[in-house]
Amino acid sequence: xxxxxxxxxxxxxxxxxxxxxxxxxxxxxxxxxxxxxxxxxxxxxxxxxxxxxxxxxxxxxxxxxxxxxxxxxxxxxxxxxxxxxxxxxxxxxxxxxxxxxxxxxxxxxxxxxxxxxxxxxxxxxxxxxxxxxxxxxxxxxxxxxxxxxxxxxxxxxxxxxxxxxxxxxxxxxxxxxxxxxxxxxxxxxxxxxxxxxxxxxxxxxxxxxxxxxxxxxxxxxxxxxxxxxxxxxxxxxxxxxxxxxxxxxxxxxxxxxxxxxxxxxxxxxxxxxxxxxxxxxxxxxxxxxxxxxxxxxxxxxxxxxxxxxxxxxxxxxxxxxxxxxxxxxxxxxxxxxxxxxxxxxxxxxxxxxxx
Amino acid sequence: xxxxxxxxxxxxxxxxxxxxxxxxxxxxxxxxxxxxxxxxxxxxxxxxxxxxxxxxxxxxxxxxxxxxxxxxxxxxxxxxxxxxxxxxxxxxxxxxxxxxxxxxxxxxxxxxxxxxxxxxxxxxxxxxxxxxxxxxxxxxxxxxxxxxxxxxxxxxxxxxxxxxxxxxxxxxxxxxxxxxxxxxxxxxxxxxxxxxxxxxxxxxxxxxxxxxxxxxxxxxxxxxxxxxxxxxxxxxxxxxxxxxxxxxxxxxxx
Ligand SMILES: Nc1ncnc2c1ncn2[C@@H]1O[C@H](COP(=O)(O)OP(=O)(O)OP(=O)(O)O)[C@@H](O)[C@H]1O
Ligand SMILES: [Mg+2]
Numbered sequence: 348x349x350x351x352x353x354x355x356x357x358x359x360x361x362x363x364x365x366x367x368x369x370x371x372x373x374x375x376x377x378x379x380x381x382x383x384x385x386x387x388x389x390x391x392x393x394x395x396x397x398x399x400x401x402x403x404x405x406x407x408x409x410x411x412x413x414x415x416x417x418x419x420x421x422x423x424x425x426x427x428x429x430x431x432x433x434x435x436x437x438x439x440x441x442x443x444x445x446x447x448x449x450x451x452x453x454x455x456x457x458x459x460x461x462x463x464x465x466x467x468x469x470x471x472x473x474x475x476x477x478x479x480x481x482x483x484x485x486x487x488x489x490x491x492x493x494x495x496x497x498x499x500x501x502x503x504x505x506x507x508x509x510x511x512x513x514x515x516x517x518x519x520x521x522x523x524x525x526x527x528x529x530x531x532x533x534x535x536x537x538x539x540x541x542x543x544x545x546x547x548x549x550x551x552x553x554x555x556x557x558x559x560x561x562x563x564x565x566x567x568x569x570x571x572x573x574x575x576x577x578x579x580x581x582x583x584x585x586x587x588x589x590x591x592x593x594x595x596x597x598x599x600x601x602x603x604x605x606x607x608x609x610x611x612x613x614x615x616x617x618x619x620x621x622x623x624x625x626x627x628x629x630x631x632x633x634x635x636x637x638x639x640x641x642x643x644x645x646x647x648x649x650x651x652x653x654x655x656x657x658x659x660x661x662x663x664x665x666x667x668x669x670x671x672x673x674x675x676x677x678x679x680x681x682x683x684x685x686x687x688x689x690x691x692x693x694x695x696x697x698x699x700x701x702x
Numbered sequence: 703x704x705x706x707x708x709x710x711x712x713x714x715x716x717x718x719x720x721x722x723x724x725x726x727x728x729x730x731x732x733x734x735x736x737x738x739x740x741x742x743x744x745x746x747x748x749x750x751x752x753x754x755x756x757x758x759x760x761x762x763x764x765x766x767x768x769x770x771x772x773x774x775x776x777x778x779x780x781x782x783x784x785x786x787x788x789x790x791x792x793x794x795x796x797x798x799x800x801x802x803x804x805x806x807x808x809x810x811x812x813x814x815x816x817x818x819x820x821x822x823x824x825x826x827x828x829x830x831x832x833x834x835x836x837x838x839x840x841x842x843x844x845x846x847x848x849x850x851x852x853x854x855x856x857x858x859x860x861x862x863x864x865x866x867x868x869x870x871x872x873x874x875x876x877x878x879x880x881x882x883x884x885x886x887x888x889x890x891x892x893x894x895x896x897x898x899x900x901x902x903x904x905x906x907x908x909x910x911x912x913x914x915x916x917x918x919x920x921x922x923x924x925x926x927x928x929x930x931x932x933x934x935x936x937x938x939x940x941x942x943x944x945x946x947x948x949x950x951x952x953x954x955x956x
Contacts, residue, residue: 436797436798436955460800464795466794469791470790470791470792471792487709487712487799489800
């Protein structure tokens with residue numbers, strides 16, 4: 348978690364963040380003209396064996412030029428499907444989108460010239476070396492042999508891949524492969540980079556390496572659109588976040604603003620919910636002036652309260668009084684996890700496990 | 703056009719390196735034709751005297767047939783590679799780039815056809831030692847016919863591969879179509895030995911024409927109508943197959 352905090356710190360010190368958070372209408376209008384991605388009612392329904400799956404349901408989205416925009420959501424939320432539509436891989440079933448200034452339906456070829464895409468599974472040729480993969484990628488985007496070689500060389504040292512760049516990709520570790528995937532995505536210096544779960548399955552060190560690179564690309568002016576399941580990644584890396592669940596966007600804002608929506612603190616109580624007393628005690632708690640909201644979870648209660656440390660003893664006394672045995676108690680400041688829980692009624696981890 | 707050539711060449715280069723590194727497959731590919739020539743052709747030698755067997759000696763009948771068979775079988779299973787690349791996400795990565803889609807097909811097919819041509823050349827070389835005596839100009843034309851047939855079969859194989867997305871299903875589908883095509887082409891045994899009913903069915907098999915054309919070519923009968931027929935049939939089918947496969951690549955997704 349130290350790494351996550353490190354990420355936070357750099358993020359907070361970014362001078363333009365404050366301005367973005369409080370963007371007034373006029374500023375928004377200017378921003379809108381430099382939108383890198385704009386979608387209206389974008390949707391996708393898959394037909395699989397007679398059944399239809401609504402993977403994405405009418406997504407309206409605006410990603411501004413130069414920002415790191417995150418898609419946060421559990422498995423099956425539709426993150427990859429949205430990205431695959433925006434990168435021209437699959438045709439939307441409905442809605443419109445403009446990507447890098449070009450209409451997705453009318454001019455997919457122009458869109459392709461301006462974007463880089465790193466898919467969830469990667470896409471390097473396993474029976475070629477990393478360098479061979481990079482050079483081919485550059486050549487396919489029209490670079491000369493010399494330029495492609497030079498660029499490959501630069502990226503190999505920039506992403507610290509010298510030790511394995513000339514080995515066949517099928518011998519790479521997960522972290523090495525992911526670095527190559529990112530390098531492939533930025534080989535042609537796109538304006539807009541899609542990263543589908545860039546750090547899933549990586550160790551903390553490899554994750555930080557990818558984060559550093561993403562931040563560096565951001566500093567160079569690249570717009571980055573990434574998906575993630577990780578709260579720390581969403582919180583620390585992204586300028587703005589869209590929370591996606593079940594094919595729809597539930598909320599879009601800066602991580603800070605999202606967390607501020609849950610004012611106060613969260614007391615989570617581990618209780619035996621089978622016990623009839625819980626229903627009774629939640630009514631009593633709800634009636635307390637300091638409880639802003641109460642949610643029943645599968646193993647207890649969640650209380651959103653003001654000044655948590657002051658009211659906690661009071662809450663415990665109340666439960667004790669009503670004869671409800673308490674298994675666990677935690678008091679926490681809101682995290683994105685709580686935001687997710689609040690917006691979707693499920694915890695992110697829980698929905699990832701159940702998907 | 704330059705873009706198409708450039709992209710095809712790039713794709714060919716990459717696929718060529720990959721194929722050269724799969725040395726086991728390469729070895730099996732080259733071992734097969736030698737097997738046929740050494741282990742199967744001698745059986746035909748004794749048959750060559752029976753009534754109804756085409757003139758020209760066993761090897762002049764059998765070698766051109768085998769060359770067409772390599773095109774059917776060798777290229778028919780070319781789709782295996784593309785399934786692996788689809789699984790690895792390589793196809794999707796390339797589909798996000800501006801690479802020409804037809805070039806993707808031609809580059810990949812180029813390597814499979816190159817391997818096919820090497821296999822057939824090997825067949826001819828072994829045949830020459832055993833008594834195969836082809837007409838030189840006819841043989842050169844026959845290589846062109848094998849190339850077109852290979853492009854057609856490989857393209858069909860890619861299209862089916864991208865449709866079924868599974869190696870087992872691809873093998874089953876290819877076998878389902880290839881086996882009757884092969885048996886009704888007169889490759890194994892000349893169709894002149896077959897009953898009328900089979901001879902009539904064979905008239906709908908493009909490969910039967912190709913086998914007749916192949917035999918006419920090696921015998922130097924360049925005016926034989928089967929030659930023109932088979933070039934036209936293969937040419938048209940190859941164009942349709944390339945169109946089909948390119949369309950499949952355009953939409954290929956796991
Ligand atoms: N080709 C397809 N055919 C049928 N259904 C599909 C297809 N692709 C995706 N789906 C379905 O669409 C839904 C959204 O999938 P998607 O891959 O976009 O989710 P995701 O948010 O990327 O999830 P994850 O975090 O697991 O990557 C899922 O229910 C999935 O099963
Ligand atoms: Mg996904």
